[in-house]
Amino acid sequence: MDVRKSEQIFDALGTFRIELPSWGFANTGTRFGKFIQPAAATTTEEKFSDAGQVHLLTGVCPTVALHVLWDCPDGVHSTDDIKKFAGRHGVLPGSINPNLFQDQEYKYGSFGNPDPAVRQRALQHTKDSIEIARRLHSRDVSMWFADGSNYPGTANIRQRKQWFKEVLKESHGELSPGQRLLIEYKPFEPAFYHTDIADWGMALLLARAAGPQARVLVDTGHHYAAQNIEQIVAWLLSEEMLGGFHFNDRRYADDDLTMGSIDPYQVFRIFHEIRYFEWETGKRADIAYMIDQSHNLKGKIEAMIQTVTVAQELFSKAALVDARELAAAQKNCDLVRAESLLQDAFATDVRPVIQEWRESKGLPKNPMEAFRQSGYLERITKERAARNSSNISSYA
Ligand code: PSV
Ligand code: MN
DSSP states (O other): OHHHHOOOHHHHHHHHBEHHHHHGGOOOBBTTOOOOOTBBBBBBHHHHHHHHHHHHHHSOOOOOEEEHHHHOTTTTGGHHHHHHHHHHHHHHHEEEOOOOOSGGGGGGGTTTSSSSSHHHHHHHHHHHHHHHHHTTTEEEEEEOOOEEEETTSSSSSSHHHHHHHHHHHHTTTTTTOOOOOOOOOOSSOOOOSOOOOOOOOHHHHHHHHTTTTTTEEETTSSSSSOHHHHHHHHHHHHHHOOOEEEEESSSSSSOBOOEEEEEEEEHHHHHHHHHHHHHHHHOOOEEEEEEOOSSSSHHHHHHHHHHHHHHHHHHHHTTTSSSHHHHHHHHHTOHHHHHHHHHHHHHSSHHHHHHHHHHHHTSSSSSHHHHHHHSHHHHHHHHHHHHHHOOOOOOO
């Protein structure tokens, strides 16, 4: 590879960071059950420890996303413990995810619940989550709602939209100046007739209604199979409303498969749109890249290292698209030339340069190999196996 391309990759990797999800290190499954892993994290501290390993070996995952109900059992009072875990394990708390779907009260929704007492409870939990974020110096509070309905005629869709606007606005009012409210959309599941925030347009309207510090979060698994996600990304970029990503891959619906495992070209095209926007506008897109994956079958830490490695590869490939040539080809309607610029970049083997970059940063050339040789997995398997064997895998 010529020097200029290597430099482009070095520059791109220098800016690329991706956040790990705490829940990706714990035992999780499908709605048919869980396959328990002896090395899975059983406490918040163990999640920090595992995330710390991924960061130690890859150097690009300095933060871990927290889910309030799962990771902060004492709410705002958990923040002192979290700070200790962060200090011990070398990763900082990242986005804070309120949990507005698990409690029994949310059976008919949270921000869209017809009962004002439940909406109030959901608002209070969001305010507490914003306070947690403030204490932990986390910038983003990331909102995903399971709200919706299962049968036609059972919910007043327009009324619920109004409630969402009101409660989001109130939540936004709690933010400190540097903080952001990210609004995630999803077409279905757990609701199977209508979901209150089903797509990017709804999320965009609600983010605008919430206030100037709200942005849209794109979870790549939350689209119908044929949807053009990079077009959604391009539109949100041009509206300056793209706040972040939850990366994962899927073949059918929200399958939680490893990023790039089914359609790596899709991720490449997303990264390309972001880089093309930055080149054209001269602005840096302020986007939080996050992983949102739970691995039922793969070893959890290995799966995260694999994900991060793939993310770096696809980001590097996108950095090889010559934006100037692309703009000229588009202007001249030179279709084959324009398309080839993407295809050639995607086909480039960027792995040797990424290895050089890692060495230049004092990181292991091959993080997966380094992990396998570190003895970490053997140690935690011994420490955690007994606790994990008593974990419940069935819903009966
Ligand atoms: C919902 O499917 C989702 O993508 C949301 O981001 C949740 O916070 C996350 O998964 C974990 O359940
Ligand atoms: Mn998500």
